[in-house]
Each structure stands twice: as structure tokens, then as C-alpha cells.
Amino acid sequence: MSEADCLFCKIADREIPSTVVYESESVLGFNDIRPQAPVHILFMPKRHISGIHEVTARNVGEAGALLLAANEVAREKGLSEAGYRLVVNCKADGGQTVDHLHLHLLGGRRMTWPPG
Ligand code: 5GP
Ligand code: ZN
Numbered sequence: 001m002s003e004a005d006c007l008f009c010k011i012a013d014r015e016i017p018s019t020v021v022y023e024s025e026s027v028l029g030f031n032d033i034r035p036q037a038p039v040h041i042l043f044m045p046k047r048h049i050s051g052i053h054e055v056t057a058r059n060v061g062e063a064g065a066l067l068l069a070a071n072e073v074a075r076e077k078g079l080s081e082a083g084y085r086l087v088v089n090c091k092a093d094g095g096q097t098v099d100h101l102h103l104h105l106l107g108g109r110r111m112t113w114p115p116g
Pocket of ligand 1: 007035099
């Protein structure tokens with residue numbers, strides 16, 4: 001199910017090209033167009049959910065599948081030993097710029113804390 005004018009729905013529908021690195025029935029993982037680390041992959045449900053604030057008992061399975069996908073790809077990319085960061089930005093104060101739930105996998109360099 002795709003939402004009109006949603007950039008990431010268009011990526012899920014392959015209307016807009018992306019470099020896909022993971023795909024399952026419900027999840028797509030693709031390289032971020034402006035990588036902030038040597039590995040920067042976005043994992044999203046193929047079905048439109050506007051953000052983490054919209055996760056409910058009904059769709060938590062799709063949200064949880066993002067974690068499984070990110071951990072699997074992190075292992076494949078050799079990040080498991082050194083570690084990595086998973087980020088979900090929520091709405092304006094959280095820094096969300098695309099209103100379709102996605103999980104960032106960042107790795108391959110040492111992260112700092114607190115984030116900016
Ligand atoms: P947010 O700020 O919403 O957490 O993350 C949105 C992310 O999507 C940003 O890191 C941005 O670089 C990425 N992004 C925006 N437009 C595109 C696009 O058209 N293709 C890809 N692959 N990534 C995008
Ligand atoms: Zn969408």
C-alpha cells in the first residue's frame with residue numbers, strides 16, 4: 001500500500017531508484033543518498049507508516065522487522081564486532097525529514113554522544 005506523494009513509498013514501489021541492500025516481504029533496506037558514515041543504510045516497512053509515533057500493537061511486527069533486518073545486514077557488513085548505531089528520528093524535534101518510518105543503520109566509524 002503506497003501513500004501518494006511519499007518519497008519512500010515511491011522508493012518501495014521502485015518508482016524512484018535506490019541501491020537496495022536488503023529485501024523481505026515487509027521490509028526494504030537501501031543506501032542513504034547522503035551517507036553520514038561508511039555504512040549508512042535505511043530500513044523501512046514497505047507499507048506506509050508515517051513514523052515511530054504511529055507504531056501500535058497492530059503494526060509493531062513490521063517495526064520489529066526493521067531491527068532484525070538491520071542486525072542481519074550489520075553482521076553481513078562486518079560491523080558486529082566493532083558495533084554500530086541504529087537511529088529513528090521522530091518528527092521535527094527528532095530531526096525526521098521523511099515522513100515514512102525508517103531506521104538508520106550507521107557504522108564503520110566511531111560515533112559520538114550526545115548527537116547534535
Ligand atoms: P530522517 O532525517 O527522516 O531521519 O532521514 C531521512 C534520510 O533519507 C536522510 O538521511 C536522507 O539523506 C535520506 N534520503 C532523502 N531522500 C532520499 C532519496 O531520494 N534516496 C535515498 N536513498 N535516501 C534519501
Ligand atoms: Zn510512505
